[in-house]
Amino acid sequence: MRTVKLTKEAISDILETMLQRSPGNYGAYEARVTEILRQVRERGDEAVFEYTRQFDKFPADASNIRVTEEEILRAYEETDPALTEVIRKALVNIQKYHEKQKRNSWFDTSGDGTMLGQKVTPMEKVGVYVPGGKAVYPSSVLMNIVPAKAAGVERIIMTTPANSEGKVNPAVLVAAKEAGADEVYKAGGAQAIGAMAYGTASIPKVDKIVGPGNIYVALAKRAVYGHVSIDSIAGPSEILVLADETANPRYVAADLLSQAEHDELASAILITTSEALAERVNHEIHNFLQTLSRREIIEKSLDNFGYILLAKDMEEAIETANAIASEHLEIVTRDPFYVMTKIKNAGAIFLGEYSSEPLGDYFAGPNHILPTNGTAKFFSPLGVDDFVKKSSVIYYSREALAPIHKDIIQFAESEQLTAHANSIRVRFDEES
Amino acid sequence: MRTVKLTKEAISDILETMLQRSPGNYGAYEARVTEILRQVRERGDEAVFEYTRQFDKFPADASNIRVTEEEILRAYEETDPALTEVIRKALVNIQKYHEKQKRNSWFDTSGDGTMLGQKVTPMEKVGVYVPGGKAVYPSSVLMNIVPAKAAGVERIIMTTPANSEGKVNPAVLVAAKEAGADEVYKAGGAQAIGAMAYGTASIPKVDKIVGPGNIYVALAKRAVYGHVSIDSIAGPSEILVLADETANPRYVAADLLSQAEHDELASAILITTSEALAERVNHEIHNFLQTLSRREIIEKSLDNFGYILLAKDMEEAIETANAIASEHLEIVTRDPFYVMTKIKNAGAIFLGEYSSEPLGDYFAGPNHILPTNGTAKFFSPLGVDDFVKKSSVIYYSREALAPIHKDIIQFAESEQLTAHANSIRVRFDEES
Known part of the structure; x- marks a missing residue:
């Protein structure tokens, strides 16, 4: 998998490349x-x-x-x-x-x-x-x-x-x-x-x-x-692993591959502060590839949308993770809970080295239908909220309406909505 | 305003007519x-x-x-x-x-x-x-x-x-x-x-x-x-007033007119169990119309999308309100709170005779950007939820993953996702 030093240009190139996965012309x-x-x-x-x-x-x-x-x-x-x-x-x-x-x-x-x-x-x-x-x-x-x-x-x-x-x-x-x-x-x-x-x-x-x-x-x-x-429009699957030198390179490699196998448009990205980890993950990926049944798909996906990104520190790594807004984000660092507090954009966040992404796909309980392709900046995992709707409920007594009724009339009249003003006025004009 | 006795056919005709307000051909x-x-x-x-x-x-x-x-x-x-x-x-x-x-x-x-x-x-x-x-x-x-x-x-x-x-x-x-x-x-x-x-x-x-x-x-x-x-696609404004014989016909008429003035596609509907109220509301509408500045718009809107619907009982009235799923619903009955518990579909619900719709437009606090044209069946008022997104968070320890790891492997393999299975397996295969 290609290894890239993080720069502003590198990130913006990667984001461009990722977005090419959404077909624009139907x-x-x-x-x-x-x-x-x-x-x-x-x-x-x-x-x-x-x-x-x-x-x-x-x-x-x-x-x-x-x-x-x-x-x-x-x-x-x-x-x-x-x-x-x-x-x-x-x-x-x-x-x-x-x-x-x-x-x-x-x-x-x-x-x-x-x-x-x-x-x-x-x-x-x-x-x-x-x-x-x-x-x-x-x-x-x-x-x-x-x-x-x-x-x-x-x-x-x-x-x-x-x-x-x-x-x-x-x-x-x-x-x-x-x-x-x-x-x-x-x-x-x-x-x-x-x-x-x-x-x-x-x-x-x-x-x-x-x-x-x-x-x-x-x-x-x-x-x-x-x-x-x-529901929201689903795109190709993605994983982003945020790891420091404490991460197990075999686990990281296996998890990157688990998303890459979905299809050729899938993306697997490692962001790490450790060059040593980057090298070892690359090596493990190579080893695993020999044994996996969907090798061809994985190789194409890694060639097109796979990256190992070297960050100068955890702050830069986190900032990049937020810019990518990945569907799945694994945090495999010394203190994953702390790093999580700084994550703004991700579909699902997996903490620590035993929270492997397929655990979430199948078993842990959270939904595996997640926002892809940067849309975690504004979309959420499928959930209960997607199947309910809300109605506002308003009750005002006469006593509550009386002291503000002239304000409402003024606001409505400023918008030239005289029938709006009238409907408030009729409730009080009998007095005058 | 035309007065119609509620029947299944009448409701389905009205729903058809209402839907014609959404332009289909752009x-x-x-x-x-x-x-x-x-x-x-x-x-x-x-x-x-x-x-x-x-x-x-x-x-x-x-x-x-x-x-x-x-x-x-x-x-x-x-x-x-x-x-x-x-x-x-x-x-x-x-x-x-x-x-x-x-x-x-x-x-x-x-x-x-x-x-x-x-x-x-x-x-x-x-x-x-x-x-x-x-x-x-x-x-x-x-x-x-x-x-x-x-x-x-x-x-x-x-x-x-x-x-x-x-x-x-x-x-x-x-x-x-x-x-x-x-x-x-x-x-x-x-x-x-x-x-x-x-x-x-x-x-x-x-x-x-x-x-x-x-x-x-x-x-x-x-x-x-x-x-x-x-945000969701907004359509022409609507009001539905659900009223029994206890309602004040002047207030009901004024509130119906307040929505009709928005534009010629706006809709104002009264559903009532009281024929006497229906007649008096019609009379009050006629009186108000002489005095309102947006009379022409109101008349067109009432001609096209205004109805007084006579229901045989409150149950039928409520059922019809749920079928129409109005943007604004006023409940002006003997016991508006009780009726409200039976309302499934409405953008905003206004209870009792002093909760006039313009109170909600301008002042009470709830949002006036509401689902229109039947979409209250699945959309909600604009709110805080529309400006946040959620990320699932998953943490499993080794102890928690161990007893279920074979289940995940089996599930993944049943879906032919062998790299998914592999990422769980590598975390335990050092033991064997």
């Missing part, structure tokens, strides 16, 4: 997605079935689009019981962590007869999209469903493409059932997003759509945003 | 906005200045794009001191309410050496867009800036178009200064959004852009979403 796909959404909106089920036949080769109709109880039972039979057991153990942790995120409605009263507050209400219906194809991630099914469930969402819909025989990956179905999906539909791509956004006879309209997908899915979600809510 | 503007953003991204200041000269007729350059301290002092001199005083009084309430929304980071430990938590961090830089033109709303300046400030955002940038003499509305500048804007730039339209999204020599890049604007501004915000964060 032109070729956009027209296609717009057309699919229009068809689904206008023709409902009929369009969804046609596209499903065309793209998934599955002869979908109203009788077979929904996964049945029998299919779910069969999925359990076809899943390694040891994996089902691991899914259940992970689920307990994920549920526990997300339960802690729940927020109460609150209100506040004052002596003069006012009450102000915020009412927190779960969304009613949520749709979870689960991609099909070769890369199947039951862990992501858990991570999408659990926060919605913890938020109190009444009805959780899942859509995922089936194969030509109408079969959905068994481990995905097991994860969905365990996490609490209420209904699963065999639909994929932009047509599935359209169905959940507009509703069809078979597939219900939801309030929010979450979950990753290919370019068609991403564009369709962006297009229906506003009509329903969506 | 085709003609989109290409223009894309070009403006591209120019700003590539040529920075130069492009911003050119467009500002072209659209605002203001000869902008690096020396005059930023509002100076002298201009702000002059704005205070030009603003009615009584209005400045009202702005200050409102500000105290708005600040107090938003301070209450602040959330702490939290963490949780277990005996076996784990710590899990969420670190809450304010965004660093936020951009507030304030429209120019005839309709000038200092109250919106407060509502956009205060939550960012309460969240702890370090640097709040504001952009607003100046007139051809380079002058910005004085009350807007006073509101900006009072609320705590750090810098104000004279730029408007898609070019201002581009400048804040990409950064130019004069105008800094921000993490999030908030604030209303015309179609160019709305499209530009949507286009830069993902590169920076944006």
Whole structure:
């Protein structure tokens, strides 16, 4: 992996390079997605079935689009019981962590007869999209469903493409059932997003759509945003390890590789104050590479978006970590808790040498759906907050309104909103 | 205003009609906005200045794009001191309410050496867009800036178009200064959004852009979403009054009119269980209309999107209110607090006959930037949460990782992510 001394120019070059991973030009796909959404909106089920036949080769109709109880039972039979057991153990942790995120409605009263507050209400219906194809991630099914469930969402819909025989990956179905999906539909791509956004006879309209997908899915979600809510746009995965001379180079190397294996656009970066560590990590990466099954992907990812950055001190290292705003940040230093207090931008922060990133992907409890590509500067991990909404609550008595009513009238009139002023005035003009 | 008996068909017709207010086809503007953003991204200041000269007729350059301290002092001199005083009084309430929304980071430990938590961090830089033109709303300046400030955002940038003499509305500048804007730039339209999204020599890049604007501004915000964060897409204003026979028809009529005056797409709806109230409200609307300065707008808005809906009982009325999911919901019934517990979808809820909607627009403290057009089903009022982001925090000791490390390896291997499995394995393989 290339080693670079940190300078202002180096950082800005790296940030430029990282950003190139977000495809800016979707032109070729956009027209296609717009057309699919229009068809689904206008023709409902009929369009969804046609596209499903065309793209998934599955002869979908109203009788077979929904996964049945029998299919779910069969999925359990076809899943390694040891994996089902691991899914259940992970689920307990994920549920526990997300339960802690729940927020109460609150209100506040004052002596003069006012009450102000915020009412927190779960969304009613949520749709979870689960991609099909070769890369199947039951862990992501858990991570999408659990926060919605913890938020109190009444009805959780899942859509995922089936194969030509109408079969959905068994481990995905097991994860969905365990996490609490209420209904699963065999639909994929932009047509599935359209169905959940507009509703069809078979597939219900939801309030929010979450979950990753290919370019068609991403564009369709962006297009229906506003009509329903969506989660934030996911990009290629990233890890940033912030380490000093106390770090174990084997662990650091293994963790960098764990993200690089995701795909060729993944990024793995080490920032260290120790040249000795940098050299040893490079050496360990070389050793591990010989043994890993996804070596080709890893090599490409490291070539394109892998860096070892040498910082002159921990302060510069931290500043750079904040500038990169990585999806995953491991802090492997003498005092990781102290360094953490200085971190402003990161999706998930892993402290110390046993908090390896895959622990967070699968098991610890925090969500693995995290902001990528610098967006940790303004986006958060998927969580309970993403499945509730708030209403302001305002109560004023006559006694509370009286002393300020003329102020409100003046403010409204300064904005030429005379009917606004009038609605306050009528409550007091009987007196005069 | 037309009076309609509530039926399933009536509700679905009304919802259809309301949704027609969201412009679906931006085709003609989109290409223009894309070009403006591209120019700003590539040529920075130069492009911003050119467009500002072209659209605002203001000869902008690096020396005059930023509002100076002298201009702000002059704005205070030009603003009615009584209005400045009202702005200050409102500000105290708005600040107090938003301070209450602040959330702490939290963490949780277990005996076996784990710590899990969420670190809450304010965004660093936020951009507030304030429209120019005839309709000038200092109250919106407060509502956009205060939550960012309460969240702890370090640097709040504001952009607003100046007139051809380079002058910005004085009350807007006073509101900006009072609320705590750090810098104000004279730029408007898609070019201002581009400048804040990409950064130019004069105008800094921000993490999030908030604030209303015309179609160019709305499209530009949507286009830069993902590169920076944006607030939710605002639509035409709405009020829904839920009232029984105890309501004062004059107050109800005045409040319905107060929203109808915003623009011709605004919507004012009364749902009531009392036919007598319905008649009297209609009569009062007629009376008020003779006296209001924005009568023409109000009449159009009521003709197109005004309804009096007769419900057979309070339950049906509440159900309909939840289906409409209004921006503003007034509950004027015998027991408004009880009814409020059954409300799922509303931007802001006003309880009882003295909690008139303009009280919330200007003074009570809650934000007046609210989800419109049914989006209260999934969006929330602008608030402190919109200006912070969370990072998950994970710490596991060796003792905590040891008993579960094989589970993680199994889960990772089931997803064919062998480098993930490897990063857990290396931490324990020295033992074997």
